[in-house]
Amino acid sequence: MANLTPELEAERKRICKIAKDCGLDCFETIFELISYDQISQFASYGGFPVRYPHWKFGMEYEQLSKSYEYGLSKIYEMVINTDPCYAYLMEGNSMMDQKLVMAHVYGHCDFFKNNIWFSKTNRKMIDQMANHATRVRRYIDRYGYDEVERFIDTCLSLENLIDRHSILNGPPKMTEPKPAINKSEQFMFKVEKSYMKNYINPPDKVADQKAKQFEIDSQKPEFPAEPVRDILSFLIHYAPLEDWQQDILTIIRDESYYFAPQGMTKTLNEGWASYWHSYMMTRHILNDSEIIDFADHHSGTMFMQMGGYNPYKVGIELFRDIEERWNKGQFGREWEQCDDVRERKNWDKKTGLGREKIFEVRKLYNDVNFIDEYLTEDFCVRNRMFVYKLNKETNQFEVDTRDFKAIKAQLLFQMTNFGQPIIKIENANFENRGELLLHHVHEGLDLQPNYMDATMQNMYKIWKRPLNLVTLMDNEPQLFRYDGTEYTRHSLGDEKKSEPEQREFPKS
Amino acid sequence: MAIREDQSRFKSIIKGKVRDDFKRYVTNGELIGRREDEFVKIPIPRIDIPTFRYGPKQNEQGVGQGDGDKGDGQGGKPGPGKGEAGDQAGEHMIEVEISMEELAEILGEKLELPKIQPKGAKNIFTEKNKYTGIAPVGPEGLRKFKQTYKKALARYISSGTYNPQDPAIIPIRRDFQYRTVKKTQMPYTKAVVIYMMDVSGSMGDEQKEIVRLESFWINTWLKKHYKGLETRFIIHDASAKEVDEDTFFKTSESGGTLISSAYKLCQQMIQSEYSSSEWNIYPFHFSDGDNWSGEDTRLCLTLLREFFLPHVNVFSYGQVESKYGSGQFLKDLQKEFGTDERLTLSQIEGRDKILSSIKDFLGKGK
Numbered sequence: 061m062a063n064l065t066p067e068l069e070a071e072r073k074r075i076c077k078i079a080k081d082c083g084l085d086c087f088e089t090i091f092e093l094i095s096y097d098q099i100s101q102f103a104s105y106g107g108f109p110v111r112y113p114h115w116k117f118g119m120e121y122e123q124l125s126k127s128y129e130y131g132l133s134k135i136y137e138m139v140i141n142t143d144p145c146y147a148y149l150m151e152g153n154s155m156m157d158q159k160l161v162m163a164h165v166y167g168h169c170d171f172f173k174n175n176i177w178f179s180k181t182n183r184k185m186i187d188q189m190a191n192h193a194t195r196v197r198r199y200i201d202r203y204g205y206d207e208v209e210r211f212i213d214t215c216l217s218l219e220n221l222i223d224r225h226s227i228l229n230g231p232p233k234m235t236e237p238k239p240a241i242n243k244s245e246q247f248m249f250k251v252e253k254s255y256m257k258n259y260i261n262p263p264d265k266v267a268d269q270k271a272k273q274f275e276i277d278s279q280k281p282e283f284p285a286e287p288v289r290d291i292l293s294f295l296i297h298y299a300p301l302e303d304w305q306q307d308i309l310t311i312i313r314d315e316s317y318y319f320a321p322q323g324m325t326k327t328l329n330e331g332w333a334s335y336w337h338s339y340m341m342t343r344h345i346l347n348d349s350e351i352i353d354f355a356d357h358h359s360g361t362m363f364m365q366m367g368g369y370n371p372y373k374v375g376i377e378l379f380r381d382i383e384e385r386w387n388k389g390q391f392g393r394e395w396e397q398c399d400d401v402r403e404r405k406n407w408d409k410k411t412g413l414g415r416e417k418i419f420e421v422r423k424l425y426n427d428v429n430f431i432d433e434y435l436t437e438d439f440c441v442r443n444r445m446f447v448y449k450l451n452k453e454t455n456q457f458e459v460d461t462r463d464f465k466a467i468k469a470q471l472l473f474q475m476t477n478f479g480q481p482i483i484k485i486e487n488a489n490f491e492n493r494g495e496l497l498l499h500h501v502h503e504g505l506d507l508q509p510n511y512m513d514a515t516m517q518n519m520y521k522i523w524k525r526p527l528n529l530v531t532l533m534d535n536e537p538q539l540f541r542y543d544g545t546e547y548t549r550h551s552l553g554d555e556k557k558s559e560p561e562q563r564e565f566p567k568s
Numbered sequence: 569m570a571i572r573e574d575q576s577r578f579k580s581i582i583k584g585k586v587r588d589d590f591k592r593y594v595t596n597g598e599l600i601g602r603r604e605d606e607f608v609k610i611p612i613p614r615i616d617i618p619t620f621r622y623g624p625k626q627n628e629q630g631v632g633q634g635d636g637d638k639g640d641g642q643g644g645k646p647g648p649g650k651g652e653a654g655d656q657a658g659e660h661m662i663e664v665e666i667s668m669e670e671l672a673e674i675l676g677e678k679l680e681l682p683k684i685q686p687k688g689a690k691n692i693f694t695e696k697n698k699y700t701g702i703a704p705v706g707p708e709g710l711r712k713f714k715q716t717y718k719k720a721l722a723r724y725i726s727s728g729t730y731n732p733q734d735p736a737i738i739p740i741r742r743d744f745q746y747r748t749v750k751k752t753q754m755p756y757t758k759a760v761v762i763y764m765m766d767v768s769g770s771m772g773d774e775q776k777e778i779v780r781l782e783s784f785w786i787n788t789w790l791k792k793h794y795k796g797l798e799t800r801f802i803i804h805d806a807s808a809k810e811v812d813e814d815t816f817f818k819t820s821e822s823g824g825t826l827i828s829s830a831y832k833l834c835q836q837m838i839q840s841e842y843s844s845s846e847w848n849i850y851p852f853h854f855s856d857g858d859n860w861s862g863e864d865t866r867l868c869l870t871l872l873r874e875f876f877l878p879h880v881n882v883f884s885y886g887q888v889e890s891k892y893g894s895g896q897f898l899k900d901l902q903k904e905f906g907t908d909e910r911l912t913l914s915q916i917e918g919r920d921k922i923l924s925s926i927k928d929f930l931g932k933g934k
């Protein structure tokens with residue numbers, strides 16, 4: 061498969077050996093030399109050679125290939141988390157660039173193989189994706205392009221509604237039976253002649269039955285018993301879908317879960333790969349003539365733009381910081397309790413545990429607990445970090461604060477759930493009418509209203525019963541409802557609590 | 569490559585969006601400003617798959633690195649998109665490039681315009697030279713390397729002298745292949761559009777903008793049917809002169825209006841340069857319908873009847889509504905010619921009517 065030139069192949073062997081000597085533990089890695097057009101294609105397919113047909117890949121491709129042609133951006137490196145690992149080199153890059161990419165890729169490879177969040181991913185995903193493509197094409201043949209495309213659009217709209225926590229446990233098993241929707245007044249007999257009404261269904265009997273029914277309803281267990289984060293799986297199990305639709309939704313969910321760990325470990329992964337490319341390049345790989353180019357390229361990658369977060373930069377700096385601290389023994393109770401600035405500055409217990417520690421970090425952490433545990437005040441001060449905010453008057457970003465807690469809170473917020481809102485299914489038989497009640501766990505930011513509206517309409521297409529979403533909008537608890545034709549909002553303010561529509565809220 | 573399929577699907581979705589919103593683009597002058605050779609750039613809302621996501625505030629805050637105190641500007645500006653108060657945020661626009669040809673197609677579909685039947689000239693063919701042939705002899709400058717190589721390779725393989733270890737191929741004399749001329753018959757159609765516009769005092773900026781938009785779209789449509797379409801521009805008030813495109817749309821004169829002056833100049837132009845047996849001729853005249861005198865109008869009518877209508881494909885007159893114009897000329901034409909097929913009349917009350925007016929002009933398929 062690999063089609064490297066003899067020069068590149070020689071370098072690859074050398075770099076592979078160096079990586080191994082550094083302690084990196086990779087899957088076999090296959091490099092392919094491809095043209096920019098191919099790399100744009102693979103990149104728009106998320107790194108894979110074959111995906112199901114969909115215009116979003118076409119849009120991605122259009123943007124990537126255009127921005128390359130106009131010289132606005134260039135993809136240097138791409139690597140797929142499979143076993144063996146596939147990575148791509150671009151034709152026409154300089155030798156130094158190719159070596160840099162290879163060193164970087166071995167870092168990623170080691171990370172994919174060893175980080176715990178990847179322990180459950182399907183390492184044969186290339187085949188799996190190709191199977192997905194075949195299945196979708198088969199449905200297209202049977203049900204028509206437009207029909208299938210419309211359904212995929214709908215599914216993609218819900219793509220991010222998965223539960224990151226079940227990455228390690230595998231998809232949740234949903235075995236509860238879906239409660240039947242109660243048709244009102246089932247206990248009434250059919251009356252054909254209206255004058256017989258009161259004889260066939262005596263009013264007092266009916267009232268009696270109603271009360272009983274109400275009792276039964278109110279004792280019915282909640283469905284689902286616990287709020288559900290994995291909305292996609294829930295819909296796959298309980299929504300009234302045709303077989304092919306269920307299969308497509310499953311495809312979207314599986315792909316979503318496949319990509320999830322990469323989103324969860326972006327900073328860690330890029331930091332790790334950058335740490336190792338820098339380490340290996342400067343110590344073992346570069347020759348004298350390449351050092352300037354390398355420095356230029358490396359610093360370009362590490363540059364932290366104003367108004368943008370650079371995972372490469374934060375990642376590599378944190379890894380270096382951790383290594384230094386554990387080399388000098390700057391951890392543990394004694395270190396934490398020491399207040400003497402001078403003593404802290406010269407603290408060196410020569411523990412030499414740094415290398416071991418960073419390998420441990422790359423194994424056990426994801427971005428959230430990585431930042432939570434290793435982002436220290438010293439680190440923020442040394443790296444001159446700050447929180448910026450948009451000044452609406454000047455329409456410019458301004459430094460807001462250099463307070464350590466604020467920086468950390470901001471970073472953690474950005475990373476929790478990939479910076480995406482957390483939405484749960486609270487009740488799938490809301491008001492005993494088979495309606496869906498969703499709850500947005502508000503963490504300081506409102507949802508984008510027009511997108512929320514459109515997404516709910518898409519979810520309705522799958523659930524086929526009215527949807528309700530509780531969220532905080534403009535500092536006011538509100539319930540948004542879409543019943544298939546109309547989109548309404550109801551305030552959940554205290555004074556209106558008595559209205560039947562809102563009697564179950566707010567819920568903790 | 570499978571990506572091509574997705575890409576063309578994406579492009580057809582885009583084109584559908586342009587089609588849905590076509591009227592807005594027609595009446596909006598900025599599109600013409602974005603013309604680049606054969607392409608126009610059209611801003612359309614980014615097509616997006618909706619998901620639950622945070623509102624615009626998400627991008628207003630983040631972590632950065634560097635010097636500066638509280639309140640110091642960071643220079644960076646938030647992404648594109650005008651942040652007007654109360655405006656719907658998050659509407660990203662992307663620009664798509666659409667070729668004039670495609671644009672003309674959309675115009676045609678939208679207005680259900682018939683294909684133009686070039687008049688006469690059907691049997692006139694020209695011979696054109698195209699370098700599509702291959703010959704064993706020719707000048708070195710036209711040597712086709714690939715074909716030569718293939719030929720040589722074939723010779724090596726068939727003679728059994730090809731050595732994969734040393735795959736050098738040395739072509740000999742009889743391997744060489746050259747491009748050569750092939751004569752092709754091309755149907756021969758020539759077309760000229762002559763735009764005439766009244767620039768007298770009563771034609772305001774808005775009226776001229778309407779003419780500009782309308783002529784742009786007419787040009788687009790005609791260009792699709794006639795390769796190498798010629799365009800000429802004539803402005804007139806009491807006297808007429810030929811100008812270039814730029815001047816045509818920018819000039820504003822004052823004074824009286826003698827429509828016949830323009831018609832006479834146009835007549836000269838046609839007589840001297842565009843013989844009607846060879847050329848498809850499309851004169852367009854735009855004015856606010858005011859003419860100096862009834863006598864001049866009569867002269868125009870005579871010119872039309874005796875010269876223009878027999879010689880041109882179709883003569884089009886567009887009357888742009890203006891505060892000052894009486895609109896008399898249109899009525900005179902209607903009275904005189906009634907429903908003559910060779911004359912199209914259109915009244916353009918405002919920007920909204922541009923599309924229907926284009927339909928008036930081009931709907932006959934002539």
